[in-house]
Amino acid sequence: MLEKYKNRYHFAVNFYSIFLLITFIPDFMGINSMLLRYAFWGLKAGLAFWIIYRTREILSNLSGVEILFFVLLFIYAANIYIDVFLFPLPILDHKQGILDFAQFCLIFFLALSFRYHPSFHSQQSFNFFIITLTAGLILAYFFAIQNFKLDTTNIRYDANSTVNSIGYGQAGCALCIISLYGIINQKVNYLRVIFIITLILGMISIAKAGTRSPVVVLAFVSAFYFLARLGVVKGIMLMLVLLGLMIVYLDSIIELMESMGSTLATRLTSMIEEGESSGRDQIYKHTLNIINESPIFGAYYVIPYGLQKGSYPHNFFLEVFLATGVVGGVLYVCLVFYSIFKCYNLIKQDHGSSWILLLYLQMICFGMFSTGLYSSQDFWILLFFLLSIRNYDSKTEVEP
Numbered sequence: 001m002l003e004k005y006k007n008r009y010h011f012a013v014n015f016y017s018i019f020l021l022i023t024f025i026p027d028f029m030g031i032n033s034m035l036l037r038y039a040f041w042g043l044k045a046g047l048a049f050w051i052i053y054r055t056r057e058i059l060s061n062l063s064g065v066e067i068l069f070f071v072l073l074f075i076y077a078a079n080i081y082i083d084v085f086l087f088p089l090p091i092l093d094h095k096q097g098i099l100d101f102a103q104f105c106l107i108f109f110l111a112l113s114f115r116y117h118p119s120f121h122s123q124q125s126f127n128f129f130i131i132t133l134t135a136g137l138i139l140a141y142f143f144a145i146q147n148f149k150l151d152t153t154n155i156r157y158d159a160n161s162t163v164n165s166i167g168y169g170q171a172g173c174a175l176c177i178i179s180l181y182g183i184i185n186q187k188v189n190y191l192r193v194i195f196i197i198t199l200i201l202g203m204i205s206i207a208k209a210g211t212r213s214p215v216v217v218l219a220f221v222s223a224f225y226f227l228a229r230l231g232v233v234k235g236i237m238l239m240l241v242l243l244g245l246m247i248v249y250l251d252s253i254i255e256l257m258e259s260m261g262s263t264l265a266t267r268l269t270s271m272i273e274e275g276e277s278s279g280r281d282q283i284y285k286h287t288l289n290i291i292n293e294s295p296i297f298g299a300y301y302v303i304p305y306g307l308q309k310g311s312y313p314h315n316f317f318l319e320v321f322l323a324t325g326v327v328g329g330v331l332y333v334c335l336v337f338y339s340i341f342k343c344y345n346l347i348k349q350d351h352g353s354s355w356i357l358l359l360y361l362q363m364i365c366f367g368m369f370s371t372g373l374y375s376s377q378d379f380w381i382l383l384f385f386l387l388s389i390r391n392y393d394s395k396t397e398v399e400p
Helices: 002-008 010-014 017-022 024-029 033-054 064-086 094-113 123-143 165-185 189-209 213-230 232-248 250-259 264-274 280-293 316-348 354-366 377-387
Strands: 145-147 156-158
Touching: 002 010, 002 033, 002 123, 010 017, 010 033, 010 123, 010 377, 017 024, 017 033, 017 123, 024 033, 024 123, 033 094, 064 094, 064 316, 064 377, 094 377, 123 165, 123 189, 156 165, 156 189, 165 189, 165 213, 165 354, 189 213, 213 232, 213 316, 213 354, 280 316, 316 354, 316 377, 354 377
Parallel strands: none
Antiparallel strands: 145 156
């Protein structure tokens, strides 16, 4: 039973797809969405404990880089604890702070449950993930809710009352990424056609959500994948072909987006022509000033005052230096760059986990301008999964 669960369901339970599906339940049944969210966290925690208990050997023989990962987690958790319990931030709601701390501590166990094992990237796991994610995005297309809070002039769509437009767009981006993986790696033509269809659905989801970050993330991750998997020459040629097709059909693409009520084309145009960044440049500048006040050990896990107070800096690198200073920041930077280098080598060798590694790269790119590092369980879990892979040989899988 354990092996079947790990081999098929564990990845989907923890990333995007199952969560997206169940978030439609509150809207359909008229129940409190927060209760469902907490229940789902409990389910994830329980399943993680189950895997760790049944496979206790994962607690032994940790490599040096895996130990550094947990050192970084401990440093970050200690800083959140100080901000919440020892020297509470005036702008931080205490209940929310406790929830943030509990959510972050859960990462320790979720990450351990994802210590590398071939089961997590099995064909069954891949199939179940893409099927459930596709189902969730189909529901989202028909039941999406207009979001007037983020931008009153350019309408965006939330997937439902729980998943906002940013999460909706990133779910669509994830489907695009693994669809591209399927198209390139699948040898059966009719299956390639299916992946092309899911790729189109992912793009439609991005367009309907109306957020720009998935477009940027998809471009960077796709380029990384093509260069690593196909080589520099073939990768560049493929990107040029795709760019050419996009330019040729640009008017048709814009018309399609407008027919869906999407304002994504308008927002992308303003970003390119006017450098419009939704104020992120000011947020980054403000965060840097706060970091300079306590550069060694850091001071706060959220912005304590001024612009975006109580929120995250919209950049993983700035956030880790804000929260942990040079002590944790340098370690974080080293682990992330090491992980990117490792990603390139594993994808180049067509390792079985490549589709999961692409989703990890999505989280890194996403974290450059949206979402919070302290709340991004997906990022931390996938970082540990990648760091725990010890074998570069895709032909002979070796358990840690």
